[in-house]
Amino acid sequence: MSTLSQVAKHAGVTAATVSNVLRNRGRVGEETRRRVLEAVAALNYRPHLAARALAEGRAPTLALMVSSIANPFYPEFALAVERAARESGHFVIICNTNEDPLTGRAYLEQIAGTLSEGVLVMNANLDFDDLHRTQSGGTPVVLCMWERPADPPALPCVAVDFELAGRLAGEHLIGLGHERIGAIVGSKPMGIHASRYDGFADAMRRAGLEVAAANVLHAPDTVQGGYAAALALLDRDPGISAIFATNDLPALGAIDAAADIGRAVPRDLSVVGITDIQLAQQWRPPLTTVAVPTVEAAGLAVSLLRELIAQPASLADRMRVASEPHLIVRGSTAPVNRTRAANAACPARPSPI
């Protein structure tokens, strides 16, 4: 690895000049520029990023805090983040917290401000105090997927209307004639799935329907978690004709669970999720779900972070709202099968139809 001054010597100029031609700063003579470029090529020179970062007082990377990159949702997001980050010349460091706030804190303390210029937080279950501390330490932080646009957090964020997502899911099911519906709610420690359920419950209420407390279960955000929860739900109340899950992975598990106990999806049970991860369309049957603008959110998060880096004082307009979630109907939902439902149990209330 050759250095700036080696290049300078080779070109018969000074380091500052080389720096200038490389970054198109200051005015440089045509002939000089040529010689410098020649030297750069000859010595195969590459700027030392750490040195540059130190001199500029900035850092060349962004940190992406995520609970676990192995969860199928995050890679899609991470890919979009990386793409956006490159445009501003940043690299991205992937920080798996495994849902452990202490791991998250360790990451923040180590890299914030010294290696990473900004921090993107994607459902990593971090301590809010830790995040505030890094922010007041001068390293901007943005929450990548805040679930309640109407209720902005104390940190900059990209918001997605997940309550609407829940409502759309509920309305879809209701429109199909379903009345007795079970719910599988993510059990994230931060309770971030509450608004998704609220939207769903609200749709139910407006339709004059209610969800029995016994018919809402919490489950981890995995296929297995949804599988177990669906089994439990269907066991407690076989009269359920549909299941709403606050996330795709558990919804996928619910589909499998239904199949395993002989309830065909969507004929004997409808299932709907939220997010629209890639897997959703590959499942059998493909999952009806409410799509969330993942890639857009990633882009917004990065650009917001860039702004905050550029002018840390900009306290206003700290929230970007991504476009609205929308329903994608696939093969996991169908009109309620009254015969099947009647066989299993009596309806909870008279049919509104």
Add this chain to the structure above:
Amino acid sequence: MSTLSQVAKHAGVTAATVSNVLRNRGRVGEETRRRVLEAVAALNYRPHLAARALAEGRAPTLALMVSSIANPFYPEFALAVERAARESGHFVIICNTNEDPLTGRAYLEQIAGTLSEGVLVMNANLDFDDLHRTQSGGTPVVLCMWERPADPPALPCVAVDFELAGRLAGEHLIGLGHERIGAIVGSKPMGIHASRYDGFADAMRRAGLEVAAANVLHAPDTVQGGYAAALALLDRDPGISAIFATNDLPALGAIDAAADIGRAVPRDLSVVGITDIQLAQQWRPPLTTVAVPTVEAAGLAVSLLRELIAQPASLADRMRVASEPHLIVRGSTAPVNRTRAANAACPARPSPI
């Protein structure tokens, strides 16, 4: 962010002493140490990673080059890499090449040696010359999953016996009585799936069976790719009773394709893949596959890289061989269904049983 010298001033000592205290280098008086630690806490001091890197002449990160983190296989690997990297105090920068050698080169040129101390290459379709160049530039490179242990590459690597994997898959199918078998081979530009097919073909040959050239198709490493290939395979030769895919994703697609044209898996068609990604066990039916030691390979790759970083001159022993792949029988394979096969077409040769 406070600096070393601020801490030093606060503690009434010099920066060098603080540095010594923090890194347990040199002898430091008990009382002094106490005061320094106190100052560190009071000022909430964190070492500046870029500055340290510059002073030490090393870099705090490892680069993980991957074709696309959105491919479900890589996240599992990336998670393991990050875990291992943290143990040596490294952060990992995720570099998606999108199979484009130019993107890969750009990454290498930018971060190798200046921001990353080493490079891990995971099926990123990089130019070998580029890799050699970064290696001779002083930044160690290791290939994370070399497919032919018997034929070491010119770069340090972790090898997994994928030929064996292919053979195991083939033997499993043959043991089940399958004789006419289709193959879906990954179409990676680097041809890395050739050895997988070789192992399979070898097993066939030993059993006195042959694979018609028309029955081997290339396909991209996706569910969709496998779906299309399986459809084509089954259309060309309906007499096929099993499909071997060199990767899990296409195998999964093949299962779906079979189902869609009314061939039940495994009753009317057996399907086997290679890798054992998490999805394999979640599919319906769950995929029989040859498991490859992903996490182990990640650990080996990182530790090899660490060694090379520590002593770049160690030219010997540049290959680590991970443990052998092993068959995992799940629900996608079953004994050949002669009735079904006979209906579809005549067997290619007399049954050896």
Add this chain to the structure above:
DNA sequence: ATGAAAGCGCTAACAA
């Protein structure tokens, strides 16, 4: 046991 000083590779005033 602690301090002084140089330097990692680069950028950024300011001079010339």
Add this chain to the structure above:
DNA sequence: TTGTTAGCGCTTTCAT
């Protein structure tokens, strides 16, 4: 247009 000079925050001899 180009060179000089500091200095980013840290580590590391070498003195003391």
